[in-house]
Amino acid sequence: MVTTAVAPGSFDPVTNGHLDIIERSTKIFDKVIVAVLINRNxxxxxxxxxxxxxxxxSFRDYPNVEVDSFDGLLIDYVRSKDAQVIVRGLRAVTDFEYxxxxxxxxxxxxxxxxxFFMMTNNQYSYLxxxxxxxxxxxxxDVTGLVPAHVQKALKQKYNLI
Structure with missing residues (x-):
């Protein structure tokens, strides 16, 4: 049986902390669906x-990663993808409570x-x-906080190029 995990989030923008959790998830689960939440709030x-x-x-070189978006309840989305697991990263105690x-x-x-809860790498615990x-x-300077292509996109958004 293929184990499919969904890694949900807003990813606005994706950070190296997000990448760390997702990359590590690819070593545990057969397929990881990175699901971008459409949050109308x-x-x-x-x-x-x-x-x-x-x-x-960010994940073009990962054959077992799919990127998608969803609106509505996460649990409904997970079911629609026949996934068995939700992957969540934890940075601090405040994350745990939520x-x-x-x-x-x-x-x-x-x-x-x-x-499935995964502790973030210590170098990203503040991120x-x-x-x-x-x-x-x-x-x-956001070097080291986000991938280079995200850094470029941020500069474009804030008219810094």
Missing amino acids: KTPLFNIEERVALLRD EMQTTSINRKMDEQIET SSSIVKEVAKNKG
Whole structure:
């Protein structure tokens, strides 16, 4: 049986912390679907097509990674993909509290789907998309925080090129 995992997120933009979790997931699961959430409650810097394209570029050399987007409940999306696992990265205790709540409701809706928590690499424990955007917007150097193609996209978004 092929084990399929879904790694969901907003990825606005994708960071090296996200990449770390997803890359490590590819060694554990047969297939990893990186699922970009369309969150109507937020105004993202990058639109859905741009976020999907940045992720596809990031994982072009990974044959077991698929990049997709979804709207609605994560658990419904996971079921629609016949996936068995949700992969979530944890940076700190505050992440755990939120993730525990989300995992509990997902488990209530479908107890056949497991959530797999992965601790982020220590070098990315402080990293978030919000911090990256703040640094980039203020002309700070985001080298080492995001891949080079994302750094270029940030510069273009903030008219720094």
